[in-house]
Amino acid sequence: MELPPAPSxPPAPSxPxAPSxPxAPSxPxAPSxPxAxxxxxxxxxxFLVVDVETTGWSPETNGITEIAAVCLSNGRREEVLQxxxxxxxxxxxxxxxxxxxxxxxxxxxxxxxxxxxALREQAKGKTLVGHNIQFDLSFINAGLLRASLPPLNAxxxxxxxxxxxxxxxxVESCRLGVLAHQLHLAHQPTHRAMADVHATVDLLATLxxxxxxxxxxx
Numbered sequence: 001m002e003l004p005p006a007p008s009x010p011p012a013p014s015x016p017x018a019p020s021x022p023x024a025p026s027x028p029x030a031p032s033x034p035x036a037x038x039x040x041x042x043x044x045x046x047f048l049v050v051d052v053e054t055t056g057w058s059p060e061t062n063g064i065t066e067i068a069a070v071c072l073s074n075g076r077r078e079e080v081l082q083x084x085x086x087x088x089x090x091x092x093x094x095x096x097x098x099x100x101x102x103x104x105x106x107x108x109x110x111x112x113x114x115x116x117x118a119l120r121e122q123a124k125g126k127t128l129v130g131h132n133i134q135f136d137l138s139f140i141n142a143g144l145l146r147a148s149l150p151p152l153n154a155x156x157x158x159x160x161x162x163x164x165x166x167x168x169x170x171v172e173s174c175r176l177g178v179l180a181h182q183l184h185l186a187h188q189p190t191h192r193a194m195a196d197v198h199a200t201v202d203l204l205a206t207l208x209x210x211x212x213x214x215x216x217x218x
Contacts, residue, residue, distance in 0.1 A: 030156050035165060035211055038157055041127060042208050046073040047157070048080075048126040049204065050119070051196040052136045053099050055087050059142035063087025064112055065101045067140075068193035069122055070201055072129075077201055080122050082194045084109035099191040113147040116140070123154050131176045131200045132160045159200055162207045166214070179203055 031037035050069045056062035069081040084101070086109040096102045119140065130136045133156050141151040163174040171182045176189045176199055185202035189195055 030158065034157050035162060037155070038162070038204075038208060039211055039215075043074070046071060046126045047129050047204070048072075048123050048154075049077075049129040049197050049201050050133075050136055050140075051130060051193045051200065052139050053101060053191065053193050054139055055089060055091050055095055059139045062139075063089055064139050064143065065091060065095070065099070065106055066193040067115060067119065068197045069119060070194075070197045071122065071126070072201055072204070075205070077198075079194065081115075081118055083115050083118075085112050085115055086110065087112070101192075112143040116143055116147060116149065120144070120149065120152065123152050126154060128152065128154045128156045129159065129200065129204055130156075131158070131196070131203065133158045157204075159203050159207065163203065166207050166210045176200065176203070 048069055048071055050067070052064045052068075053066040054062050054064055064085045065087050066084050067081065068079075068083075071078045071080045084106050086106045088111060091101060091103050091106070128137070137152065137156065144151050160174055160176075163171075163179055167179070167183065168174060172178050176196065179185070180188045180199045180203070183203070183206055185199055185206065187195060187198035187202050189199040
């Protein structure tokens with residue numbers, strides 16, 4: 001998810017209004033060389049691409065309003081999870097304007113602790129992928145902790161970091177919307193979880209193609 005900057009706070013890592021691409025937080029579960037790992041795993045591993053929409057920036061004080069995941073294997077994608085979530089707190093008006101998700105829309109949606117077991121099951125044996133994946137994982141793992149469940153500990157690949165490495169010189173920024181537009185991806189992000197997941201899958205495949213082309217041209 002990409003959010004505008006919090007009032008009087010520094011821009012969020014994937015903030016669409018940030019003046020430049022900030023450095024994403026480090027991921028203790030990321031491979032030491034994510035690009036080499038991705039190229040090695042691409043043709044035979046299974047990836048789970050995830051995205052969450054939230055009420056704000058902090059997993060301690062905000063909640064998830066929507067979660068989606070797509071399973072990607074051998075170039076084939078399957079939607080395995082798409083669910084509105086009742087965050088248990090009011091959704092700020094600016095989030096509703098950004099995402100279209102309102103208090104009324106999630107009033108009868110399940111709470112997060114009823115959704116997370118399905119995500120945990122889908123994540124088994126897979127590599128997790130997201131655009132600024134640590135933002136998504138911080139909310140997912142905070143929810144798991146509150147539900148007395150262990151955190152996700154799968155290997156993670158961050159398309160934000162890979163985009164900075166492979167295509168930063170071609171685009172205005174590495175925000176997902178900018179990348180989708182300027183790299184002519186098939187899906188455009190809309191600040192809704194499933195649309196953003198499909199854009200991230202497109203981006204992942206494009207980055208693998210670019211990386212392989214770079215290897216051939218060396």
